[in-house]
Amino acid sequence: MNKKKVIGLTGNYCAGKNHVASILEENHIPVLDVDKLGHHAIETEKERLIKRFGDDILAQDGSGSIDRKRLGNKVFGRQKELEALEEIIHPVANSETLAWIDSQKEDACVINAALLHRSSAFEMLDAVIIVEAPFFIRLLRARKRDRLPWAALLKRFKSQRKFNSQFFKEIADIYRVENSAFFSFNREFAKKKLNKRVNEILSIEGIIRV
Numbered sequence: 370m371n372k373k374k375v376i377g378l379t380g381n382y383c384a385g386k387n388h389v390a391s392i393l394e395e396n397h398i399p400v401l402d403v404d405k406l407g408h409h410a411i412e413t414e415k416e417r418l419i420k421r422f423g424d425d426i427l428a429q430d431g432s433g434s435i436d437r438k439r440l441g442n443k444v445f446g447r448q449k450e451l452e453a454l455e456e457i458i459h460p461v462a463n464s465e466t467l468a469w470i471d472s473q474k475e476d477a478c479v480i481n482a483a484l485l486h487r488s489s490a491f492e493m494l495d496a497v498i499i500v501e502a503p504f505f506i507r508l509l510r511a512r513k514r515d516r517l518p519w520a521a522l523l524k525r526f527k528s529q530r531k532f533n534s535q536f537f538k539e540i541a542d543i544y545r546v547e548n549s550a551f552f553s554f555n556r557e558f559a560k561k562k563l564n565k566r567v568n569e570i571l572s573i574e575g576i577i578r579v
Contacts, residue, residue: 374477374574375470375493377541379485380500381529383510385548389500390481392567398576401469403462403482410461411435417457422450446524455487463489477576496542496574498567502549544570 378393378400380386390400411418415435418426422443428436444450467489470478480490485497502510504526511522546566550559 373470373473373475374495374576375490376477376479376574377485377488377491377494377497378479378481378500379483379497380548381502381507382483382525383507383514384500384502385510385550386481386483386500388548389498389546389563389567390479392564393479396568396571396576397475398477398479398571399473399475400479400481401466403466403480403484403488406462406465407458408437409465410458411437411440414457414461418454421453421457446528459487466490477574494541496544496570498544498546498570500546500548502547506549542574544573546570 376393376398378386378390380389387402390402394400412434418435418440422440426435426440426443428434428439440454444454466480470480470490470493480488480494482488485491508522508526511517511525512519515522517525546563548559548563550563
């Protein structure tokens with residue numbers, strides 16, 4: 370019986386990795402969104418988070434849930450606070466990630482994570498797909514999606530300036546995929562090019578779908 374392949378999927382802020390994830394799912398490859406696991410962990414660990422960061426991280430609508438934006442504002446740019454958050458959230462997300470991988474019946478699965486190098490699955494990876502896009506395109510996408518001030522967006526971009534350093538250690542095959550579609554005139558061409566590139570990677574990795 371062949372070993373199950375575990376593929377990592379990552380990319381810089383607004384590089385478009387979730388679009389690549391959808392292409393992989395169209396190829397019948399299960400994809401785990403680790404960021405969503407983190408959102409789930411925020412709710413399951415709510416009491417610990419409130420104790421550490423204060424009850425002003427709760428949503429103002431009276432629902433009792435945590436406002437991720439308020440929580441994010443407390444930790445962004447503050448290394449000590451960020452580490453405290455990760456100490457609470459990451460063990461939960463890591464445990465669920467490993468359980469999910471173990472439960473998969475397909476011969477390949479994908480871990481989709483912005484902070485892939487901090488995932489418990491990182492050392493298990495057979496391949497890593499890094500989604501890339503030009504800075505200007507990513508900036509326009511971020512502005513359209515998140516509607517943040519330009520200064521706030523640039524601060525986020527700056528915080529990821531060492532993003533690629535996590536892959537200097539050659540633990541797996543590294544594939545770079547460009548997802549540069551934004552303007553309508555190049556969107557269809559870029560989509561076809563992206564699909565072709567993803568299929569090439571699946572072929573190289575020996576992941577054959579019927």
